Amino acid sequence: MKPILSLCLFSALTLFSAESTSAQNKFVKTSQKNDTKWWKEAVVYQVYPRSFKDSDDDGVGDLKGIISKLDYIKSLGIDAVWLNPIYTSPNDDNGYDISDYRQIMTDFGTMEDFDLLLKGMHERGIKLIMDLVVNHSSDEHEWFKQSRSSRDNKYRDYYHWWPAEKGKPPYRWSFFDVNSDAWKYDAQTDAYYLHYFSQKQPDLNWENPKLRQEIYEMMRFWLDKGIDGFRMDAFQFASKDTTWPELPKGYEKNIIKYYGVGPHLHDYLQEMNREVFSKYDIMTVAEGAGSTPEDAMLFVDPDRKELNMAYHFESVDIGKHINDFGLVKYKDIFSRYDETFKDKGWLSIFLANHDQPRMVSKFGNDTPEFREISSKMLSTFIMTMRGTPYYYYGDELGMTNIRFDSIANYHDVDTRNKYIGLKNKGGDLKAFLEGQKQTSRENGRTPFQWDATKNAGFTTGKPWLKVNPNYNLINAEAQEKDPNSTLNYFRTLVQLRKKKPVLVYGKYTLLDRENPNVFAYTRELEGKKVLVLLNFSDKESSFNIGISTTKSKIILDNYTGTKNLKKNVLRPYEAALIELK
The missing domain is CATH 2.60.40.1180 (Golgi alpha-mannosidase II)
Known part of the structure; x- marks a missing residue:
């Protein structure tokens, strides 16, 4: 039986859009005791710029492409866009390796393009949340070039160095390194530098107050332009225990507990709040806030003056599919967090992002029989839980995993390095690639499927990442014309949430x-x-x-x-x- 949404019901609910202003006013009247904030009531739409829309036919999405689709974004009813990194970068990790925090990557355009994008969003009532990547920089950043040039350079302590004469550094596992060693030897100064991620992403030394002040000044640069907040990438790892204790057995099962949330992390966040956040009306959220709900609360307890929203991974780090994990355990995750946050603090609710496979492929059922109905069910879940919903581009269409067959199709440093490491050890490469079909984060990075023309209307050039071949069936143009589509169901849900404060607070x-x-x-x-x-x-x-x-x-x-x-x-x-x- 093909599931459809009642036309009468859809028509009635679309009236919510006209009532949204009065509905927002009702929040203030009915929910003062809940400490109403715009970022609690917002629906956040995540845009991966490389894959959203290409304006110059080079196969890479860009800022002008996003500008051309602002009316579409507005039509979703969302309130804020979280934009993945657009800063200057050699692109080792798709922009999460930044070489200049105050310039725009040429692939994406210019600062003038950014200013037009921000203006266009604000004219449409959409706020802009920037990705802030300051656990590490690129090894091509001027700070690191100076830091590695000599041991007495003034930028030396902007990074973590271990002199070779002290012997082998204490073992630390690297997320992206082929050899899983986070210390990289650099012959120029006969020392090792720390990189929790790719060797081209050296970790910044937050213990250095000069480095912190540089970061705060850079944050003010963007906030003074008028952006509306930051999502802080990998910041749970910014503070290190520089006594470098030996990692206990089993640390891999709880990386954040043993590897992140170092001794001064909360000190840094409180300092950041005093010097930056408190001066602006913005939304702030850090990736991976703690390993337990109680830990997460430390980041967002209003009395502590750190961040205003917790973004944890326990609800998505469950393996290949929710069926393997079990729904009862999944319910318990959300219930435990809600119990901790019922009186204060605030949570993010999400099922997908740029580091995850497609929502419907992991938590639903992407077969032709059930893709649409399960996608609608998952969207209903996100929009009805307590917390700020984060919704990943393309999920409103029910976009699915692409499931690449060959390593040649992967660009992601994580997948490629794991493949090389496994190959060097003589591992089962076929089984690895089969697993990546379900779990690789590149499943969630394929170009947005705008229509049924070549390359799904994303570009007339060669797309940087292959377009999912099902774009003839799944695309925005087709769904615009269908009042029962997953796209229009999502719009209905957003307006329903705006109309009913009970679904927010x-x-x-x-x-x-x-x-x-x-x-x-x-x-x-x-x-x-x-x-x-x-x-x-x-x-x-x-x-x-x-x-x-x-x-x-x-x-x-x-x-x-x-x-x-x-x-x-x-x-x-x-x-x-x-x-x-």
């Missing part, structure tokens, strides 16, 4: 915890109560929530009709929102 209560297929919970705020029912399986699944839904109002369902709800059964990947009486 409401209390979360888990129901039917032991159910292996159904994620059920309520959101409740000041006399309003909404029941959310989500079937994460490809089978009809019953639920037992102890709440009668007979006389309640159906707000939204990703199928036509709701007859099965009366007998407490959800169809495959069904999502239902019910306003309880």
